[in-house]
Each structure stands twice: as C-alpha cells, then as structure tokens.
Amino acid sequence: MNDIPAPRQANGHTVADLKPFASVDGWIFDLDNTLYPRHANLFLQVDQRIHDYVGRLLKMGPTEAHAVQKDYYRRYGTTLRGLMEEHGIKPDEFLEFVHDIDHSVVQPDPRLAAALQRLPGRKFIFTNGSKAHAEKVAARLGITDHFEDIFDIVRAGLLPKPNRETYDGFIAETGIDPARAAMFEDLSRNLAVPAALGMRTVLVVPGGTAEVFHEDWEVEGRNEPHVEFLTDDLGAFLETVLDAIPAA
Incomplete structure (x- = not known):
C-alpha cells in the first residue's frame, strides 16, 4: 500500500x-x-448559525457577536455552554437552530x-x-x-x-x-x-x-x-x- x-x-x-x-x-x-x-466546510455553516444566534440573542453586531462566540467556545468548550452559564438559555432551541444546515456538502x-x-x-x-x-x-x-x-x-x-x-x-x-x-x-x-x-x-x-x-x-x-x-x-x-x- x-x-x-x-x-x-x-x-x-x-x-x-x-x-x-x-x-x-x-x-x-x-x-x-x-x-x-x-475542507467540506460543513462546520463553517454551523459556526455561522451560532454567530447569528449569538447576535440575535444578545442584540450585537457581527464583530461583537463573533468575539463573544469565540470567547465562550474557548473558555467553556462550546458556545452553547457559555450561553447557558452566562445567559441562562435553554439548549433545545439553540441545538435545533445551529444544526439546521445543508449536510449535502459531505x-x-x-x-x-x-x-x-x-x-x-x-x-x-x-x-x-x-x-x-x-x-x-x-x-x-x-x-x-x-x-x-x-x-x-x-x-x-x-x-x-x-x-x-x-x-x-x-x-x-x-x-x-x-x-x-x-x-x-x-x-x-x-x-x-x-x-x-x-x-x-x-x-x-x-x-x-x-x-x-x-x-x-x-x-x-x-x-x-x-x-x-x-x-x-x-x-x-x-x-x-x-x-x-x-x-x-
């Protein structure tokens, strides 16, 4: 081989x-x-959906939402965990929203x-x-x-x-x-x-x-x-x- x-x-x-x-x-x-x-870039779709969710939830512009998203990801392991810890969100809506993507790229x-x-x-x-x-x-x-x-x-x-x-x-x-x-x-x-x-x-x-x-x-x-x-x-x-x- x-x-x-x-x-x-x-x-x-x-x-x-x-x-x-x-x-x-x-x-x-x-x-x-x-x-x-x-290179399938599937997770980039998830990443963008997370970014959109953070911006909508916290009423932030794109730059600030990106910074918060990555800060939570780095400190808590997932952005979801950071949003739960710091803003008390429930996970079901978040998980459904961020994984509503086009899987056909895989x-x-x-x-x-x-x-x-x-x-x-x-x-x-x-x-x-x-x-x-x-x-x-x-x-x-x-x-x-x-x-x-x-x-x-x-x-x-x-x-x-x-x-x-x-x-x-x-x-x-x-x-x-x-x-x-x-x-x-x-x-x-x-x-x-x-x-x-x-x-x-x-x-x-x-x-x-x-x-x-x-x-x-x-x-x-x-x-x-x-x-x-x-x-x-x-x-x-x-x-x-x-x-x-x-x-x-």
Missing part, C-alpha cells in the same frame, strides 16, 4: 510501529472536522467506511454536537452502520469536552476500558483527558498540511505528549493501523 501516506507523530517524525493499536478494542471518534474533512467516503468496518472491537461517535447532526453526517459519509452508539452533548448533560466529567460519563455508559481504547479528535485540548486515562490519541488535522488551523488557540498543545499521533488523512491512517496490527 505504497500510495498511503505514513502517519506522523506530533513532532513530525514518521511512525514506524503502530502495534500499540493491537490492544485497542474501543475506537472513539469526534465528529466535526474529524470523521469528515475540514460526500460519501467508501475508503473510510471500509476501514471502519475492519476495525476490531466497538466503535463510537463522541461529539459536542447533537445526535441528529451526527446521524445526518454519518449517513452522508456512508458509515452509519459501523458505530455502536453516538454519545452527544445531550447525553453528556450539556457539559462538553474537554471537561473530565464528560469523559467519565462516556466511559460509565459504554463500559469501555480506557487502556484498550483510542480517541480521534481535531482539537488537541480534547485529547488531554483521554491520554491521562491511558487511551491512544490521534489528532486529525486539515488535509494536505499539518500546519493549518482556523484559530490560533486551536494550535496550542498539539506538540504536547498527550498528542500521540498526527494525521491529515483519517482513512489512510486507519488502513495503515490495520496493516500493522495482528488482529487485522
């Missing part, structure tokens, strides 16, 4: 041995900008679907978004049947990653063993707790480069020890893992 790019660690070195994944029987995937590529990914199907063990989507949004994305990608469950922001009690309680709740509900699990994320900060729990951690970055992020703060921590592997092609990375582990 010479056409598959080798996975890279966060420090840029080529990974020669992926055998630690041989013990993994719990595969956990973030949704947005992880299971589908960032294209089927047969390569990813085939790799997910081959992974040994249980597979989960673990997202700060809604279950309805995750189901629509999974259907577009053609991967719905490959996941045992979707653990969304509502299941998390509206407490988003990277809060430790959210991961504890996920583990309690699913019964996975963190020492036999792997977490795939597009934000480094959301991998700190999984690494501390003993999971394998993989940071998924934009295709074609390991250097492009939308916000400066998103880059923070990607070279920290809690980011074990780095890839800009999830399907190719999973194929390489499958080639490396005896269970495949």
Whole structure:
C-alpha cells in the first residue's frame, strides 16, 4: 500500500510501529472536522448559525457577536455552554437552530467506511454536537452502520469536552476500558483527558498540511505528549493501523 501516506507523530517524525493499536478494542471518534474533512466546510455553516444566534440573542453586531462566540467556545468548550452559564438559555432551541444546515456538502467516503468496518472491537461517535447532526453526517459519509452508539452533548448533560466529567460519563455508559481504547479528535485540548486515562490519541488535522488551523488557540498543545499521533488523512491512517496490527 505504497500510495498511503505514513502517519506522523506530533513532532513530525514518521511512525514506524503502530502495534500499540493491537490492544485497542474501543475506537472513539469526534465528529466535526474529524470523521469528515475540514475542507467540506460543513462546520463553517454551523459556526455561522451560532454567530447569528449569538447576535440575535444578545442584540450585537457581527464583530461583537463573533468575539463573544469565540470567547465562550474557548473558555467553556462550546458556545452553547457559555450561553447557558452566562445567559441562562435553554439548549433545545439553540441545538435545533445551529444544526439546521445543508449536510449535502459531505460526500460519501467508501475508503473510510471500509476501514471502519475492519476495525476490531466497538466503535463510537463522541461529539459536542447533537445526535441528529451526527446521524445526518454519518449517513452522508456512508458509515452509519459501523458505530455502536453516538454519545452527544445531550447525553453528556450539556457539559462538553474537554471537561473530565464528560469523559467519565462516556466511559460509565459504554463500559469501555480506557487502556484498550483510542480517541480521534481535531482539537488537541480534547485529547488531554483521554491520554491521562491511558487511551491512544490521534489528532486529525486539515488535509494536505499539518500546519493549518482556523484559530490560533486551536494550535496550542498539539506538540504536547498527550498528542500521540498526527494525521491529515483519517482513512489512510486507519488502513495503515490495520496493516500493522495482528488482529487485522
């Protein structure tokens, strides 16, 4: 499989041995900008809807609404959590409004679907978004049947990653063993707790480069020890893992 790019660690070195994944029987995937590529720009639609919601709710202009939105996202993990904490909003209307988007921009990914199907063990989507949004994305990608469950922001009690309680709740509900699990994320900060729990951690970055992020703060921590592997092609990375582990 010479056409598959080798996975890279966060420090840029080529990974020669992926055998630690041989013990993994719990595969956990973030949704947005992880299971589908960032260049699909799906989350940009969500981001704009959040921006519009903040502006309408707080009666702000575009610049001020953007600043508040990103401040809450950075400090609370999601803008929703910030609006709940600081303005007491109820989540249902927010989640319905911000996920009312065009999911058709997400294209089927047969390569990813085939790799997910081959992974040994249980597979989960673990997202700060809604279950309805995750189901629509999974259907577009053609991967719905490959996941045992979707653990969304509502299941998390509206407490988003990277809060430790959210991961504890996920583990309690699913019964996975963190020492036999792997977490795939597009934000480094959301991998700190999984690494501390003993999971394998993989940071998924934009295709074609390991250097492009939308916000400066998103880059923070990607070279920290809690980011074990780095890839800009999830399907190719999973194929390489499958080639490396005896269970495949």
